[in-house]
Amino acid sequence: MPVEVIMPKVDMDMASGKITVWHVAAGDRVGQGDPLFDIETDKAAMEVEAAASGYLHHRVAEGTDVPIGQPVAWIYAEGEDVGAPPEAAARSAAGTAAEAGPGPASERAAETVPAPEPHAKTRATPLARHLAAKAGLDIGEIAGSGPRGRVQAEDVRGELHQPPPSKGAAPAGFTAENGPLAVSRSIGGAGTPIILLHGFASDAKSWGPLERHLGDHPIIRIELPAHGKSPKLRISGFADLVCEVRRAFDKLDLGSAHLIGHSLGAAVALAIADTRPKTVSSLTLLAPAGLGPDINGAALAGLGNATRPESLGPWLKLMVCNERLISDGYVRAAMSARADAGLRSAQSALADAVFPDGVQAFDLKSALDRIEVPTRIVWGKQDRIIPWQHALRAPGRVSLHLFDNVGHIPQFEIPDEVGKLLRAHL
Structure with missing residues (x-):
């Protein structure tokens, strides 16, 4: 029997979610835990993973607004017949039974209602499974409050009655990992690819609001070490960080690409453009690091050390001008993506390596002077992390958008405006 893929509830205020992009084409094979699609909530994109392995069918269209708990696709096992969507078949069967009226046939149907599924097949959202696995909880032992008893993320959080960590407690260490950085791609697209490099304490999903404005270009997202799905590499400094990301860039084997980076990712993008000038068609730097020594070291430490939404929220609000953009749901979703203490510790180690003592230990002014491809810097004048005045160090041929x-x-904060700028140059 096929496994339904449902629209999860990641925000207490959500009644429905919009599918912004599918990462798997209809008919393709997926493995359990593979990214399936992104949903839009609170101006962010949340990635939903496959709860089972098999072949994806009956996808709803991108841009569709789907009620929470309703199916958006179905995963079929190897060799399983693919007919009409099971939900449609069930509605048809129900309508036939209703027309027939009560009687022996309906009584037999009632007798064949399947017994509750064992714990291994407990109905649960991907986020709930992720939280339960991280906490070492048996998902089958948690009572679900969602549609048809589905376990929601809030149900798992309700089981977690851990006392808050002691003040001043040192962050947990991490075991360094090896392996290539995580790379994800959009489906389809034509023309010169766009490569996106996110900032510190973020991940590839953070590009969701902007991606909708990038037209039909193929999109490639590279996640920094110890971020998102990338391994927890031990990074010794900025040059080491650039080396790792450039290795992932080179493996793409592209003839040309537009580079877009944010904050620390923008600094890495600038370094790659400087060392791979024949491959980069244009460069866009959003609030880039590397153009001056100043940086809000307290905010970096706060993001790295936050262990629960209450401590993460104030630092996230510091990142934007309009703090109302950072809703409670947004904070909870961001914290759930940082539930792994080892991930947080690895990010703190990375921050210490590239921003020792809360200072930008690398200067890319000379690299920016050498860039010959069309380059633009986009910055908010209420930036409380890196002073926007660093943009004034750019040479005259670089476009400034403040x-x-x-x-x-x-x-x-302003994806429409940034998207409009980019479309004019891509």
């Missing part, structure tokens, strides 16, 4: 009432994340 926005009032915008903080450190212009692609999140």
Whole structure:
């Protein structure tokens, strides 16, 4: 019997979610845990993973608004017949039974209602499974409050009655990993690819609001070490960080690409453009690091050390000008993506390596002077992480776009404006 893929509830205020992009084409094979699609909530994109392995069918269209708990696709096992969507078949069968009226046939149907599924097949959202696995909880032992008893993320959080960590407690260590950085791609697209490099304590999903404005270009997202799905590499400094990302860039084997980076990712993008000039068609730097020594070291430490939404929220709000953009649901979703203490510790180690003592230990002014491809810098004049005045160090051929009432994340705060700028140059 096929496994339904449902629209999860990641925000208590959500009644429905919009599918912004599918990462798997209809008919393709997926493995359990593979990314399936992104949903839009609170101006962010949340990635939903496959709860089972098999072949994906009956996808709803991108841009569709789907009620929470309703199926958006079905995963079929190897060799399983693919007919009409099971939900449609069930509705048809129900209508036939209703027309027939009560009697022996309906009584037999009632007798064949399947017994509750064992724990291994407990109905649960991907986020709930992720939280339960991280906490070492048996998902089958948690009572679900969602549609048809589905376990929601809030149900798992309700089981977690852990006392808050002691003040001043040192972050947990991490075991260094090896392996290539995580790379994800959009489906389809034509023309010169766009490569996106996110900032510190973020991940590839953060580009969701902007991606909708990038036209039909193929999109490739590279996640920094110890971020998203990339391994927890031990990074010794900025040059080491650039080396790792450039290795992932080179493996793409592209003839040309547009590079877009944010904050620390923008600094890495600039370094790659400097060392791979024949491959880069244009460069866009959003609130880039590397153009001056100043940086809000307290915010970096706060993001890295936060262990629960209550401590993460104030630092996230510092990233934007309009703090109302950072809703409670947004904070909870961001914290759930940082539930792994080892991930947080690895990110803190990375921050210490590239921003020792809360200072930008690398200067890319000379690299920016050498860039010959079309380059633009986009910055908010209410940035409380990196001073926007660093942009004034850019040479005259670099386009500067400075926005009032915008903080450190212009692609999140004003995605329409940033998208309009990019479309004019891509």
